[in-house]
Amino acid sequence: MADQMSSELLGYIQESPTSFHATEVSCKLLQSGGFKLISESADWKNLLPGKYVVKKGGSAIVAFSFENRAEIIKNGWRIIGAHTDSPGLKVKPSSDLIYKSYQQVGVEIYGGMILSTWFDRDLSLAGRVIFRNRHGSLQAVNIDFKRPIAFVPNVAVHLEKTHNEGRTINKQKEMPPLIATITGEKLSFEKIILEQMEKEGVRDVENLISYDLFFYDYQQPSFVGLNDEFIASARLDNLANCFLATTSLRDSNSVLPQMLVLNDHEEVGSSSYVGAAGTMLGSIIKRLGEGNEEDFARTIYNSFLVSADNAHAVHPNYVEKHELNHMPEVNRGPVIKVNANQRYSSTSESIAIFSSICKEQGVSYQIFVNRADMGCGSTIGPIISTVIGVRSVDVGLPTLGMHSIRELAGSYDIKQMYKVFSGFFNSSIDKLTVATS
Numbered sequence: 356m357a358d359q360m361s362s363e364l365l366g367y368i369q370e371s372p373t374s375f376h377a378t379e380v381s382c383k384l385l386q387s388g389g390f391k392l393i394s395e396s397a398d399w400k401n402l403l404p405g406k407y408v409v410k411k412g413g414s415a416i417v418a419f420s421f422e423n424r425a426e427i428i429k430n431g432w433r434i435i436g437a438h439t440d441s442p443g444l445k446v447k448p449s450s451d452l453i454y455k456s457y458q459q460v461g462v463e464i465y466g467g468m469i470l471s472t473w474f475d476r477d478l479s480l481a482g483r484v485i486f487r488n489r490h491g492s493l494q495a496v497n498i499d500f501k502r503p504i505a506f507v508p509n510v511a512v513h514l515e516k517t518h519n520e521g522r523t524i525n526k527q528k529e530m531p532p533l534i535a536t537i538t539g540e541k542l543s544f545e546k547i548i549l550e551q552m553e554k555e556g557v558r559d560v561e562n563l564i565s566y567d568l569f570f571y572d573y574q575q576p577s578f579v580g581l582n583d584e585f586i587a588s589a590r591l592d593n594l595a596n597c598f599l600a601t602t603s604l605r606d607s608n609s610v611l612p613q614m615l616v617l618n619d620h621e622e623v624g625s626s627s628y629v630g631a632a633g634t635m636l637g638s639i640i641k642r643l644g645e646g647n648e649e650d651f652a653r654t655i656y657n658s659f660l661v662s663a664d665n666a667h668a669v670h671p672n673y674v675e676k677h678e679l680n681h682m683p684e685v686n687r688g689p690v691i692k693v694n695a696n697q698r699y700s701s702t703s704e705s706i707a708i709f710s711s712i713c714k715e716q717g718v719s720y721q722i723f724v725n726r727a728d729m730g731c732g733s734t735i736g737p738i739i740s741t742v743i744g745v746r747s748v749d750v751g752l753p754t755l756g757m758h759s760i761r762e763l764a765g766s767y768d769i770k771q772m773y774k775v776f777s778g779f780f781n782s783s784i785d786k787l788t789v790a791t792s
């Protein structure tokens with residue numbers, strides 16, 4: 356079941372330990388497909404038709420392709436959205452923690468992770484660092500240790516009797532990773548980072564100013580199962596969809612207006628200038644129109660967003676967590692996500708449109724609704740839909756163990772979602788329209 360596309364996904368995840376790296380990797384993939392990197396600060400008034408990619412804050416991307424500026428209004432944008440961030444341990448600004456000869460690193464919990472899965476794993480460290488260079492300017496660089504440098508050891512079962520009986524985990528006390536034993540002079544985290552920057556060829560560093568650094572699971576993604584039917588990996592939520600959205604746009608031969616948005620900060624609520632609740636996407640769509648509200652409103656009316664994130668596959672050991680009629684399974688195709696309280700953006704209209712594209716591509720799809728007595732996660736779908744007023748559907752790859760340090764998805768589903776994304780980019784405006792009486 357492991358095909359070329361799912362193998363490439365493994366490589367993408369491996370190269371993307373943080374949202375900053377995922378942005379960089381997606382940008383390079385798009386550039387390899389002829390997309391030109393442009394800045395939001397450039398003058399776009401006379402932007403010629405073509406393929407472009409815009410980075411924001413180092414951790415978010417909007418990419419788009421169009422053949423005729425005047426045609427954008429009547430065709431609308433075909434937009435696929437996903438998020439670059441995943442739950443993890445984020446290093447605190449003053450992070451040196453020393454107890455006896457143990458050197459640890461102070462961390463915050465980023466997003467809703469399953470804490471217990473972070474114990475007893477080989478962890479590495481990566482992210483973005485801002486420094487002042489020798490010429491007095493501020494500069495940003497991504498770094499990645501690419502080796503296991505940290506570990507959060509469990510306390511032995513002999514010392515903690517509640518281990519197998521509903522143990523609770525204190526985020527402040529129990530999660531700081533151990534990075535060294537001190538034999539001579541005390542280490543400083545800042546010095547460790549400066550040394551790593553030097554190793555990675557960063558020159559002209561005067562001093563370190565600030566950083567967004569995250570510990571991540573060092574174990575590489577792999578195929579698992581008798582027939583390689585599963586993909587086991589960190590950050591499948593949501594790098595799998597970032598990869599699929601990026602490659603389907605890169606490979607698209609559609610002449611219709613197409614767009615990709617990869618936001619950061621979804622796992623912490625999306626409220627930031629690189630998050631889905633920010634103005635990034637709406638502002639870019641506005642600038643690609645004729646610049647007036649009239650054109651913007653007409654363009655948005657004709658546009659359609661596929662918000663792609665992972666979906667809860669039914670777990671064979673926890674079938675009671677799903678309801679009988681809505682039990683998506685791994686390797687049974689993309690999932691359309693529905694919630695009456697609009698935690699997912701899907702509506703009868705957007706479901707009809709997305710499911711028709713699946714049908715046209717020969718891809719079977721599944722539908723997920725939470726049990727009525729359970730809460731529901733959310734995605735960038737309802738947020739973008741609210742902020743810019745675009746129609747939207749929430750879809751996902753069926754996944755087990757979401758927000759674990761190592762999640763499990765299906766190898767077969769990867770290519771299926773790619774097919775649907777490609778079909779979506781090729782869907783004319785009449786296929787994105789439901790007639791109303």
Ligand SMILES: [Zn+2]
Nearest residue numbers: 592593664665
């Ligand atoms: Zn997600």
